[in-house]
Amino acid sequence: MSNISRRTFNKRLTQGIAGTALFTGMPIACGMGAGQQERKLGVALVGLGSYSAGQLAPALVSAEHCYLAGIVTGTPLKEKQWMEQYDIPKESVYNYENFDDIAKNDTIDIVYVVLPNSMHAEFCIRAAKAGKHVICEKPMAVSVLECDAIIEACNTAGVKLSVGYRMQSDPYTDEIKRMVREKSFGNVQYVSSDAGYISRSNPDQWRLNKALSGGGALLNMGVYSIQSNIYGVGKNPISVSAQEFSTRPEYFKDTDESITAQMQFPNGAAGHLFTSHNANANRLFVSFEKGWAELNPCHSYGPLAGRTSDGKQIKFPHRSQQMLQMDDFAKHIKTGSTNFAPGEMGKRDMIICEAIYQSIKEGGKTIPLDLGDMGIVS
């Protein structure tokens, strides 16, 4: 499909099926007609780094319920290329200064903030104030206070909020959740997850700069191992302890290189996680009373793979996690279906991250957590 024809195709879906009424920014309620449900929602990506360019924008080309309608970038040089590649009209291109004008752009339903972590709160709040639904890339922010501010801004504005947890829309995650919920092999006794990769190529990347990232491996990949520990047990942890490993301080000057953490769960399960910017590890292991399930690879973009102790493979057709994630959120906005990664989930994980950093600071002390069911989506 050429650029032009893809743009025409998007317009046909958004205009032809649902009509111009949908471009007036009127709230879209549950229980609407089939035509409205089929309308594609317009997404604006804020920040055009490698994740937007390599994953999100391509995913939006194939998404069913949303499409790339706008961009927000601090790099004017990128504008032309993106406009051409994704058929984005000039009036839907913003920079960080005039971003708030997006409030007047009715082709934009969702703002997806893909900036460095320390900028999430500011732009999510500005997006909410502009009346746009918000996807905040993970980690949700660099503090629990910021998560609260984002949640409050979205509540006040009456817009939907989700966190960019692509794993929560992946069928492999669903399958583990199902096994845990249905006790396929009895109760869970132990869960272990690893999420790390070796980061060596670019010492100047923002992820290694604490002022921009708020933290290292833990905030980048560790949130996924926290998530898989939690959905691998089906409950939130009641305590956490953690340790930091620093073996290349000359490279990881400012942010955590590797972290191990242990979580205690209310149903008696023990949890362990490892996350790293200096080791490759990518797995979830769930030990039930009478069997086990494993995803490996687990936290990457896929194709994923899994197996269970009875010799069966866990296998699903590979589809873009980011496409599924954004489609799920668009469906949530359009129909009130489940929000698989609500703001409360992002806040919960930030509470756990802060407790992990606190435990490390206090020499591995166990930090109690009082999370209840916060952020649990089954």
Place this chain on the structure above:
Amino acid sequence: MSNISRRTFNKRLTQGIAGTALFTGMPIACGMGAGQQERKLGVALVGLGSYSAGQLAPALVSAEHCYLAGIVTGTPLKEKQWMEQYDIPKESVYNYENFDDIAKNDTIDIVYVVLPNSMHAEFCIRAAKAGKHVICEKPMAVSVLECDAIIEACNTAGVKLSVGYRMQSDPYTDEIKRMVREKSFGNVQYVSSDAGYISRSNPDQWRLNKALSGGGALLNMGVYSIQSNIYGVGKNPISVSAQEFSTRPEYFKDTDESITAQMQFPNGAAGHLFTSHNANANRLFVSFEKGWAELNPCHSYGPLAGRTSDGKQIKFPHRSQQMLQMDDFAKHIKTGSTNFAPGEMGKRDMIICEAIYQSIKEGGKTIPLDLGDMGIVS
């Protein structure tokens, strides 16, 4: 082969090939002739519990370099059955009181102590004083002090000592050691091993009685996860921290139920282990810079299985680990070949176990270790 003919066969090997000189208890030096090397050494099992009955005795039937020559038991009822099943002469049957008379029995070269952990030191020392080579079942003892006493007794008596670490003779272990040594995928960055099973059937077992076992999951299965962490890195750790999980205190009244521990290695690798009497987990994962290796199952009797990140299977014909282990020790005695599980290795692991218990007592504090190359056998 009938009982009688098997006994005759053993006698033929021990008498016919090497001659009666080998029954005088004279030391067997390196560099001896082929005939002497082929002589089977006589092993006496001390303690006829399930591990002796189910694993060691059957392994000795098929071993090449040793055979079951005697038994030491506190249960007179077992004597007749074992004598018949394994063709053991009455004069090679002992109880715990007259055990020291074994010094006069020249058909016994090796005493294998398979008693509850707290009895290892006493019987290993008595065996050494009786002039017998010693295999001490793992864990070597219930304290580092006891390990020292065993090592000293064997040195004083001029007898060989090894620990019942069956994994150290397993080809899967060798293959991981080879990959680490040859840096098949570069340096090791992270190693993780799990060794646990669910123990629910017998609350009266000695393993759950601290006076007999000295500790729970850590001393039983945890020593294997300590070992696989170490051979997975190829170095001893320089520090350890640990956490205990207690979810069934009514069953695990006296001994540790589950433990997680983290080890820091001098070459920068991070290590993690999990051990449990209340969760099934049985794996070694070694993350190199450019790939990974996994054994799963790893710590059980086999068949084991493994794979590497390049899609290859690690696969060896299944052979009894206990047979390989006892044959390796018999060869070590006969020819001076490598002792794959020397007393120093057992002592090193007990130092680590004591540090793990100390860390738990001190709320997860990191405990420095000064092990050098103690117990490293490559």
